[in-house]
Amino acid sequence: MDEYRTRVRIYAGVVVFVVLLLGFRLVQLQGISGATQDGVPPGSAVRTQFVEAARGAMYDRDGTRLVDNRPTYTILLTPRYFDRSKAPLLADLLGVADSTVHRRLEEARTRNAFRPTPSFREVSFETFSRVQEHQYELPGVTYDMDLRRRYHTSARAAHTFGYVHEIDDRTLAQKQSQGYRLGDRIGRTGLEQAYESILRGERGRELVLVNVHGTEVKRYRNGRMDEPSVGGYDLHLTLDHEVQALAESLFVGKRGAAVALDPDTGEVLSFISKPDFDPALFARSVSASVWDSLQSNPHDPLYNRATQSGYPPGSTWKPFMALVALQTGLLRENERLNCPAGYRIGRRIFRNHDGKNEGRITVAKALEVSCNTFFYQVMEEMSLNTWHDWALKFGFGQDVPLNGFRQEPGLIPDSSYFNRTYGRWTQGYTINLGIGQGDMSVTPLQLARYAAALGNGGRLPTPHFVRKAVHPETNDVRRPDVAAPTHIPIDSSHFEIVQEGMHRVMTDGTGQWVQIPDVPSAGKTGTAQNPHGEDHSLFIMFAPYENPEIAIAVAIENAGYGATAAAPIASLMAEKYLTGTIADAWERRYWRKRLREEVRSAPSIEADTSASPPATQAATQSPASTPASSRPEDSFP
Amino acid sequence: MQNSTWKPDPWTLLLWGGLVAAGLMALYSITRGPAVEYLSESVRDDFSRQFLWIGVSVVSVGIILLLPVRFLRYAAYPAYATTLVLLALSLMVGVEVHGTRAWLALGPVRLQVSELAKVGTVLAVAQLLSKRHMRTGQDLSFALEAAALIVAPAGLVILQNDLGTALVFFGLVPIVLFWSGLSLTVILLMVSPAIAGYLALLSIRAALVSAVLFTGLLWWHSGQRSIAAFAATFTGGVTAAVALVLNKILQPYQVERLLSFTNPGAEQFRQGVGFHLVQSKAALQSGGLWGTGFMQGPQTQGAYVPEQTTDFVFSVIAEEFGLVGSLVVLGLLAALLLRLIKLGAEVKHPFGSIVAAGAVGVYLIHITINIGMVTGMLPVIGLPLPFLSYGGSAMLANTALLAIVLNTHMRREDLSIYGY
Structure with missing residues (x-):
């Protein structure tokens, strides 16, 4: 019966070996690579949404507001989750032709079927609100709000203010370490460029749970991992x-x-x-x-x-x-x-x-x-x-x-x-x-x-x-040398x-x-x-x-x-x-x-x-x- | 009959209960948590239906434990024949789910016949091999008969287009034969090509190294040059065959599909064949050490992991209860298997002991392939995790098999009376 006992041991050994193998794999996946650096879990369920910081405003020497920000709205499509039968509804809400929606959908698909792609930029607040109201019946349709410059007075001062524009590839390559990302806006000339670092503020982030249709469900961990955006400094100018x-x-x-x-x-x-x-x-x-x-x-x-x-x-x-x-x-x-x-x-x-x-x-x-x-x-x-x-x-x-x-x-x-x-x-x-x-x-x-x-x-x-x-939030004052x-x-x-x-x-x-x-x-x-x-x-x-x-x-x-x-x-x-x-x-x-x-x-x-x-x-x-x-x-x- | 007391092994029952409870918890989390709104109608009731099936299974355990062992031995062949008939029937009038024609509809109940066939096959092969005592342990013809007995239902299962379940039958052959005394050499000869084949998918070089190792091992173990030649032919042949199939016969996209598990995140896979694996691995990583909490798993509750009530139920536990939870479940499974091996070893009569070994074999193959798949070590092969995955037939069949082992162990003295 000794030989039999050996076989029992071998069999048990195989079981233990297989279980250890699986156990090691679990430790590798869950124990070692589980925690990511910034606390954002991998996979599609938690989406990081960046919250743009409000760029600093500009005032003239008497305190008149010259430049600040206005919100603009972008509608994004995630082709994988978009329900094609809803295309006419979306087209209707946006006031565009059905074919336009289909075209944008195809464009988005060629980029990445899983990621929300900005498909309709700068829609009006009214249009945005209409889409938002119907969002529950539009899987794969999300929106983004970001801030653009607004100029208040009849003084253009174009060469003084300069302008803000989407970052180009070359600048992006240089400034990636400073947290710039594709699609960010950056001061290109004038004061917008000279004071970019203090006007810009710090981008925040929100982690949201999205369901398998790509729509937001709720905050990830009730927002405990979110980081609020910090607005930039307002410039008080010497201009009259x-x-x-x-x-x-x-x-x-x-x-x-x-x-x-x-x-x-x-x-x-x-x-x-x-x-x-x-x-x-x-x-x-x-x-x-x-x-x-x-x-x-x-x-x-x-x-x-x-x-x-x-x-x-x-x-x-x-x-x-x-x-x-x-x-x-x-x-x-x-x-x-x-x-x-x-x-x-x-x-x-x-x-x-x-x-x-x-x-x-x-x-x-x-x-x-x-x-x-x-x-x-x-x-x-x-x-x-x-x-x-x-x-x-x-x-x-x-x-x-x-x-x-x-x-x-x-x-x-x-x-x-x-x-x-x-x-x-x-x-x-x-x-x-x-x-x-x-x-x-x-x-x-x-x-x-x-x-x-x-x-x-x-x-x-x-x-x-x-x-x-x-x-504007902390009232911290910085004076240029x-x-x-x-x-x-x-x-x-x-x-x-x-x-x-x-x-x-x-x-x-x-x-x-x-x-x-x-x-x-x-x-x-x-x-x-x-x-x-x-x-x-x-x-x-x-x-x-x-x-x-x-x-x-x-x-x-x-x-x-x-x-x-x-x-x-x-x-x-x-x-x-x-x-x-x-x-x-x-x-x-x-x-x-x-x-x-x-x-x-x-x-x-x-x-x-x-x-x-x-x-x-x-x-x-x-x-x-x-x-x-x-x-x-x-x-x- | 006289000596036996009605005392099923309590540890086995306890472990079974623990696993079933873990499975129910996962199903509850999915079907009663936020994920429910993304589930199809048919999946939403999985928890309650599983609960019901567990009830049925418990009743079946009661019935089986009442049966005399002799009845089980007499019933082995008829049961086997019945499952073969049912398999054939399901091929003709079965219900197709996900491209697999494995279900027979009996009124409101759907039976996955291939699950029941495992029980019938284990019984039949145990019955066949338990008659072996008069012959020598090296008799290959018996081994071939047993193998044929096991492969017959596997063939029908393949016709059902259910390769995963067929793999269980194939895997059972060396396990049962090993247990019943077939020489280690022959077993190794059987197993080595499979291992070489798996390695060949990952790397031809690793496969060749394993072929050389197996050949050397068998030569050293058997001392026979012919065996070494066989080993070299089998392992080398399988490696060459895999290389040939990958490089010459299959279209590149088929190769990619087959190998997608090695790199599921690649752009061409992540939306197709790799999707399951990407999301499942993400769920595991999301769970981390301590888990995200019951009904709190972002991947789970976002219904990202497909088939998470059935084949991927383990990823639910791993995400919501973390590494701790997944290791506990893995530990329970290991403890159950080891306990069953111990029970089988205690039964001196080959019928009972082979049933136990067969049952462990069935579970082990399921567990290996299932968790291997969930953790991305194996391709996506649709096999449920015993006692945890949703699936009434599997729950019933696996539990019944367990009950049979308990019964033969409990009445092992009865067997020995007219055994040897």
Whole structure:
């Protein structure tokens, strides 16, 4: 019987072996791989739904809401669970043809028959509600709500806000580690991009139990594993939306840019680049055709002229020349130089604008009458590299410390530039630099800082858009680091002389027709010659004359004299900002009407399209011109 | 008859009760929990019907325990013949469910004849082999008779298109013959091709390694070169056949279907053949260590796991009661089988002992294939888990078989009186 007993043991051994094998497998499946990292069990029963965080809103300097969010609804289909006989019902509720539902169903099936696929985007709230009411009889039909940007005021500020758009594959590849997922929306330009990290907030998640038809049953574990979304910070901007809106309305039919700063703090009061686009376009799913039209538009509405277009500053450069000459001892306050109609350098004759001879005049007078020949003489005395070094001290030829915006540094040449570019060169090549012409360019933003420094006596402020970021739920406040103003090493007495000259521009000179009623101001017009078409119209100003509160630079392409396009816009902006209204005087009515109706920049587009954006031709030669780069976002302490 | 007392083994009854209770609990969770609204009408009453069938089974246990052992031996062949007739009948007038024509409708009751056939076959083969005592243990012709006895119903079951149940019959052959003393060499010769065949599905290399091992083992064990040659031919032949079938004969999609269990989550399977396995494995993982709680399993209550009242009932227990629950059930099953082996060993008469071995064989094959399938180690082969899965015929047949073992053990002295 021993053999029999052995067989009993073997049999029992086989049973034990099989059971152990199965037991190990169970331990492997349930004990080891059972718990997943984020606590979400595998399988189809628990679905993770992401809860989008509300993107931070934006307010202007007075607390007016400029940008916030609106909900949009998407209907999703899960083909595997969709009951085809219900297609007519769904089509009915959505108000589309049956065939559309079938087509979307097929599209979804090709992606993944088991996963909900967004099939009807941006349905109205009413449509969404109808579908929601019938959801119980529509297996495989689910919905999603997400938030899109909503713009509240008539100030578009497109280049300030920037836009938010679905993340592209390349960006996604870089930012996946920061939690971005396919289909997420991300700030692409402007403040939306610069402050993406604090506007965005944190996505939450909800775990829901879904039944085999793909419909939600209830919260998984009563929501214990859910993570709520955390909204982003609201931005409190420095913009004045009324000034912004006014300026935008005055830019009708014009290309160019305007930047208004608080000269003491560097707060950006107004920031315009035209043509622009409607940022609300991007709040919808931008169709390919809209996108193409924006990109192929000859006016290039996505291009930020305020920071990327370099213009020759024209006569707005003369206050700089005066200050450098006074500081370096080339000129004294009461020293008089001749202002002949023409000035000969070698075999070329350089002329005043209108060929006028002003006689012997002081520097303040030279500013008032914008005498070219006066400043030719100054430029002839000044070494090119002195000129170059001082221009850099005024913030030209380099990026402005304003993070998150694409910039061009502009062109401020030195002798090595001329050596490189022309080989042999004479003063005939550089004399034009004395009146802001020739091989140089500056951006409207640089000009605005310069205007601020002229107004405040030599402090070059750091432009910024955000006063503070406030979290709407916690009320946590974060303030951006704003660098202190840079001091320009020029005596304040010299500034006073130049300010006096700029004041006389407004009272007796080229700016006398754009004075702000009852508010003394100082300004300088500029008319920059442009080889591609009509002159560019430029203007810088600050007001009030004593203790300025606003400094503005305006550049309008191909608009002719500075006094007839850029100057009135700057003046009206300053008045609106300082007084809150526009005085009911005939000059003011005249300018408003004329600016709103007049098309200035348009006719020369034909010439421009070949070399658009127009006046950057100087900038593109610039040795300092690096590829436009966007810098890291503002850091918060 | 004189010595026997009416004392069925209490441990067996207790284990049976535990398993039946676990099965009922799972069925209750499905049919009374949130999942019920996703179940088809026919499934919703599974709990109550199972309850009823358990009642019927308990009555059958009572009746069987009253029967004298001699009656069981006399009844073995008629019972076997009856089940063969019923199988044939079901092929002609049977009801088809899921493509399998295995049910006979008797008024409101549907009988799955192949389940009953297992009982008849075990009885018949026990009766046949218990006459063997006059012959030598090495007699192969007896083994062939026994094998034929078992394979006959298997053939009919295959005609019913129920490969899973047929596998049980085939698996029974080596088990019963092993128990009744057929040489280990021959048993190994029978088993080795099956193991090589399974391995060949996973990896031809593993199959070849096993073929070499089996050949060496048999050579060493038997010392006969001819046996080694047989082993090499069988294992190598099966491996080659599987390789040939996979690579040359079957269409690629058929191969994929067959092998889908190795990778059910693959995109091409997860919505089709792999669906069962993906969802079942997900249920197991979802259960984790401690389970999600009674009526709380997301996979179970979302009705994701198909056939969860029948073939996949184990995934319900595993999800809602976790690894702890599934190991407890597995432990109960193991304890029952080992207990039955012990009972069988205590019966000295071959009839009773072979019945016990056969019963254990039937259960073991069911358990291996069922849990192997639920845990994704085996392809989806539709076999219920004994005592737990919903299914009246199976409950009745498995319980009756158990009762027969209890009876022969209880009356083992009766048998020995006219045994040897």
